[in-house]
Amino acid sequence: MGKAGGLPDVATVLVTTLLAGPVLAGLAGTVLPAFGYLPVLGHDSFSIEPFRKLVSMPGLTTSAALGFGTGLAASLISLTIVLVFTAAWAGTDTFRRLTRFLSPLLSVPHAAAAIGLAFLIAPSGFLVRLVSPWATGWTRPPEVLILHDPLGLAMTFGLVAKEVPFLFLMTLAALNRPHVQEYLKAGASLGYGRMATFFKIVLPQIYPLIRLPVLAVIAYATSVVDVAVILGPTTPQPLAPRLVGWMNDPNLSLRLMASAGALLQLLVSSGALLAYLLLEALAGACLRPRLANGHRHGREAGARISALLPMLTILAVMSLSMALLGVWSLARSWWFPAALPQAWSLERMLDALWAGGPSLGVTLIIACGAATVATGLALWLLEARGRRETGRLKVLIFLPLLLPQIGFLFGLQMFFLIAGLSGTLTGVLLAHLIFVFPYAFLALSDPWNRLDPRYAKAASSLGASRARVFFRVQLPLLLRPVLVTFAVAAAVSTGQYLPTLMIGAGRVVTVTTESVALASGGNRQIAALYALLQLAVPLAGFTLAALVPALAFRNRAAMRLER
Amino acid sequence: MVSSSRTSGLVLDHIVLRLDGQPLLDIDCRILPGSVLTIMGESGSGKSSLLDFIAGFLKPDFRAQGRVILNGRDLTLLPAQERHIGLMFQSPLLFPHMSVLQNLMFALPSTCRRRQERRDLAERALADVGLAGFGARDPATLSGGQQTRVALMRTLLAEPHALLLDEPFSSLDRTRRGEVRDLVFALARKKGLPVLLVTHDEEDGLAAGGQVHRLEKAARKGRTYSAASADLA
Numbered sequence: 001m002g003k004a005g006g007l008p009d010v011a012t013v014l015v016t017t018l019l020a021g022p023v024l025a026g027l028a029g030t031v032l033p034a035f036g037y038l039p040v041l042g043h044d045s046f047s048i049e050p051f052r053k054l055v056s057m058p059g060l061t062t063s064a065a066l067g068f069g070t071g072l073a074a075s076l077i078s079l080t081i082v083l084v085f086t087a088a089w090a091g092t093d094t095f096r097r098l099t100r101f102l103s104p105l106l107s108v109p110h111a112a113a114a115i116g117l118a119f120l121i122a123p124s125g126f127l128v129r130l131v132s133p134w135a136t137g138w139t140r141p142p143e144v145l146i147l148h149d150p151l152g153l154a155m156t157f158g159l160v161a162k163e164v165p166f167l168f169l170m171t172l173a174a175l176n177r178p179h180v181q182e183y184l185k186a187g188a189s190l191g192y193g194r195m196a197t198f199f200k201i202v203l204p205q206i207y208p209l210i211r212l213p214v215l216a217v218i219a220y221a222t223s224v225v226d227v228a229v230i231l232g233p234t235t236p237q238p239l240a241p242r243l244v245g246w247m248n249d250p251n252l253s254l255r256l257m258a259s260a261g262a263l264l265q266l267l268v269s270s271g272a273l274l275a276y277l278l279l280e281a282l283a284g285a286c287l288r289p290r291l292a293n294g295h296r297h298g299r300e301a302g303a304r305i306s307a308l309l310p311m312l313t314i315l316a317v318m319s320l321s322m323a324l325l326g327v328w329s330l331a332r333s334w335w336f337p338a339a340l341p342q343a344w345s346l347e348r349m350l351d352a353l354w355a356g357g358p359s360l361g362v363t364l365i366i367a368c369g370a371a372t373v374a375t376g377l378a379l380w381l382l383e384a385r386g387r388r389e390t391g392r393l394k395v396l397i398f399l400p401l402l403l404p405q406i407g408f409l410f411g412l413q414m415f416f417l418i419a420g421l422s423g424t425l426t427g428v429l430l431a432h433l434i435f436v437f438p439y440a441f442l443a444l445s446d447p448w449n450r451l452d453p454r455y456a457k458a459a460s461s462l463g464a465s466r467a468r469v470f471f472r473v474q475l476p477l478l479l480r481p482v483l484v485t486f487a488v489a490a491a492v493s494t495g496q497y498l499p500t501l502m503i504g505a506g507r508v509v510t511v512t513t514e515s516v517a518l519a520s521g522g523n524r525q526i527a528a529l530y531a532l533l534q535l536a537v538p539l540a541g542f543t544l545a546a547l548v549p550a551l552a553f554r555n556r557a558a559m560r561l562e563r
Numbered sequence: 564m565v566s567s568s569r570t571s572g573l574v575l576d577h578i579v580l581r582l583d584g585q586p587l588l589d590i591d592c593r594i595l596p597g598s599v600l601t602i603m604g605e606s607g608s609g610k611s612s613l614l615d616f617i618a619g620f621l622k623p624d625f626r627a628q629g630r631v632i633l634n635g636r637d638l639t640l641l642p643a644q645e646r647h648i649g650l651m652f653q654s655p656l657l658f659p660h661m662s663v664l665q666n667l668m669f670a671l672p673s674t675c676r677r678r679q680e681r682r683d684l685a686e687r688a689l690a691d692v693g694l695a696g697f698g699a700r701d702p703a704t705l706s707g708g709q710q711t712r713v714a715l716m717r718t719l720l721a722e723p724h725a726l727l728l729d730e731p732f733s734s735l736d737r738t739r740r741g742e743v744r745d746l747v748f749a750l751a752r753k754k755g756l757p758v759l760l761v762t763h764d765e766e767d768g769l770a771a772g773g774q775v776h777r778l779e780k781a782a783r784k785g786r787t788y789s790a791a792s793a794d795l796a
Contacts, residue, residue: 061728454652457620461650462670462721469644472669476660557703558659 011384015377016396022412022434029411032260040414041252043104055255059236062284064268066238068273070152070273071222074159076279079214080122081160081310082167087198088300088307091184098311099172105165105318107488107538109495111516112531115362116229116321118519119328121154122147124336126324131339136535141336148234152344155232159224161314163217173446174206175265195304196297204291212394216401218276221268223404226497226512230519239265240406242395244501247410262410264338267374268405323536328528352529356511360533363494363510365425367537370432371489374440382448383439383470397441400434415501423507432492440489447481477559480549488543494537511537570635571596573617573757574724578629578663580612580621588613588778591629594725594757597750599771601760610761614727616760618650619643633724633757649723649732649756651747655710657702663689664698670720681692688716692746708739715747719754726751728760732767744770 008016032038054060091094120126124141132138147154180202183311187197221431223240232238237245243265246258328334328348331341385393412431413422420429455477459469475482500513515530553559572595579589587609594600604610615621617631620643631638650791657717667685675681689697692712702710711731716796728747732740748771751758760771768775 066748142762187737413755452656454654454656455658457618457643458656459658459669461618461646461723462717463647464669465642465644466642473658477658479660517689553660555662556660556701 009384011381022267026408026412029414030262031416033261050256052259063239068268069158074156074221075218076159078163084307085311087195088304101164109534110536111226114227114324118220119324120321127338129339150233174209175514178258191296193300205376222272226516237493250542264308266407289555325531359509360516367490367493369429370436370493371486374437374489375486378440378444397438407496421532428504431503434494436489439492443488465540483545487545490541491538594644596755597752599758599773601768601771601775608778634655649718649726651728653730655714663700668715674677700760702784
């Protein structure tokens with residue numbers, strides 16, 4: 001018999017420590033220097049001097065507003081696109097087909113997506129080239145600020161393109177709940193249009209499941225660094241990338257101010273979260289009375305088409321961006337305004353690949369290590385907890401994703417420095433784990449809970465020990481989702497920019513940190529190649545996750561993917 | 564092994580199950596080796612929870628009093644895998660990632676070590692239920708009746724000392740049902756196993772031949788609750 005409630009099991013305690021420990025320690029390590037206390041650098045008294053210096057920085061308000069505005073806008077736009085599209089098309093062939101395209105986009109690291117997008121929309125980018133010079137007359141790139149525009153539009157668009165696939169897959173997972181399909185039918189049989197059925201019947205039920213992911217997106221988008229560096233405004237930059245600049249400044253006294261800035265970032269992100277919660281309450285109050293007003297919104301053809309367009313645009317933009325990465329990495333010369341390269345070269349790509357080898361190796365080691373540990377821990381946690389309610393635990397596991405990374409990474413960096421882990425592979429791997437584990441748990445908990453518990457019952461009533469039930473029955477039955485979880489975890493690790501930068505201290509270089517550094521440099525070919533290398537890790541992971549179960553279970557009809 | 568010793572059989576000793584403090588069912592009885600006790604009741608009457616309790620799977624939100632005693636041994640605090648209680652569910656639940664033979668070999672006790680011997684025992688079990696030569700098959704390719712027969716042999720190969728049947732015939736069509744049912748009862752009788760059958764099919768109860776007890780859905784209606792007590796001795 002299992003334990004009767006009460007005391008938490010070892011796995012829960014371990015995971016709680018692993019996640020909450022670094023976050024709390026990191027926060028403390030940020031708060032203290034922000035108030036002037038940093039004994040390592042000889043500051044051992046408290047003062048508000050760091051804040052005074054912070055406030056005196058030019059354009060600080062603009063920076064904070066940019067972080068708040070771009071992040072919140074990107075999150076709201078992404079959520080709207082996803083919900084409206086799902087409402088209009090769930091259950092159709094179009095929906096299924098687009099799902100297949102959107103899922104792989106989730107594993108594209110933010111930095112790679114931003115670089116591809118920059119190649120597409122820059123003044124010297126592919127879109128301008130397509131219409132130049134025959135339509136525009138431009139023989140040189142026009143001097144307009146499409147990238148790095150002061151309002152952060154390009155950055156917002158880049159964030160939307162990346163968050164839409166994420167929120168879409170979260171919604172898709174929520175739609176997998178039992179009976180949702182029946183509710184869709186029930187709505188239709190009562191004469192409600194598709195979209196009305198979704199918004200009036202289905203969404204109120206599944207919204208609690210997508211709420212945490214939305215909040216995570218807001219926290220991330222308001223404090224993003226890599227996308228902001230590649231696409232965002234420069235005069236001034238949004239708050240987060242400015243903070244990283246101060247933190248890495250050779251003038252060490254700027255660190256105190258940077259810590260004060262990290263607290264401001266916490267304020268900006270929580271402000272955005274609060275604004276979202278207010279909007280949510282407002283929308284609820286406005287819409288709830290309308291649930292039962294009987295309007296069926298049967299004529300919806302126009303609305304459905306306009307729901308499809310943004311989704312198609314994002315798909316097209318992302319696919320083109322990825323294709324451009326490929327073209328650029330093979331181009332030897334590609335002068336404006338030619339739509340395609342004048343000369344191609346495989347050798348230069350191979351040279352660059354050779355040069356990129358070490359950083360790809362580091363990326364792989366960290367990604368595989370973090371993914372193995374995260375998947376293993378998630379399995380252990382789920383097995384140990386049995387079928388107990390995971391609601392509260394889920395919030396805790398999500399905690400590192402609901403805070404801006406920068407808010408506690410500054411402090412964490414210091415602890416790692418003291419522990420001698422700064423600049424080591426182990427240190428970076430541990431830091432990645434904080435952000436990788438939540439996704440691993442998220443990816444695995446649904447399949448785990450969906451597994452028919454009677455298989456385990458049958459096995460133990462046959463006399464199998466708990467370990468035997470786990471390794472011989474539960475694990476093989478879940479082989480596919482476990483491998484997918486591993487791939488998701490490896491993809492998340494590959495995409496980590498800030499933790500690698502802060503904890504790696506410039507000595508641990510991954511393809512992601514390298515490509516962000518290269519993106520601002522002049523060599524587009526190398527930048528494209530590194531961005532492509534970022535894609536290689538998730539691609540390999542997901543290919544394995546598809547191939548291995550297909551081979552292992554080639555003679556087992558019930559183990560095939562139901563579709 | 565059918566004996567009339569005072570301790571043999573499955574004794575459900577003053578068992579009371581409660582959910583959120585409300586009594587759900589109580590039962591006090593003894594099932595002799597080779598005989599069948601049938602419990603009939605609507606869904607919600609707590610019969611699945613009773614099976615869970617006996618087999619060692621009761622969910623933490625239930626509270627239980629009483630003891631489960633099998634051939635004189637108190638099982639109440641033992642983990643499921645040490646109870647030697649065979650379970651059959653509504654569906655056969657053959658492990659879909661294993662072959663038919665692997666499913667059977669999974670059930671064999673590890674005391675039987677030699678691979679060839681394990682294989683032979685599993686093959687023989689298959690032949691016993693008319694499925695000789697099905698060992699290499701993917702369980703998903705078997706018919707419902709065939710799967711139930713494999714599931715039965717899988718349960719028996721684990722050498723259980725009692726059988727709990729949770730409507731194991733409900734997934735079969737009418738013609739197959741009688742056949743498989745007779746097979747199960749015949750084998751249980753031959754091995755002298757006490758059998759607890761839970762069903763809502765009157766026919767199952769009749770075919771079992773033993774005593775039949777009905778649970779009434781009650782807990783939520785008022786103070787009366789499902790009660791069944793019997794001594795088949």
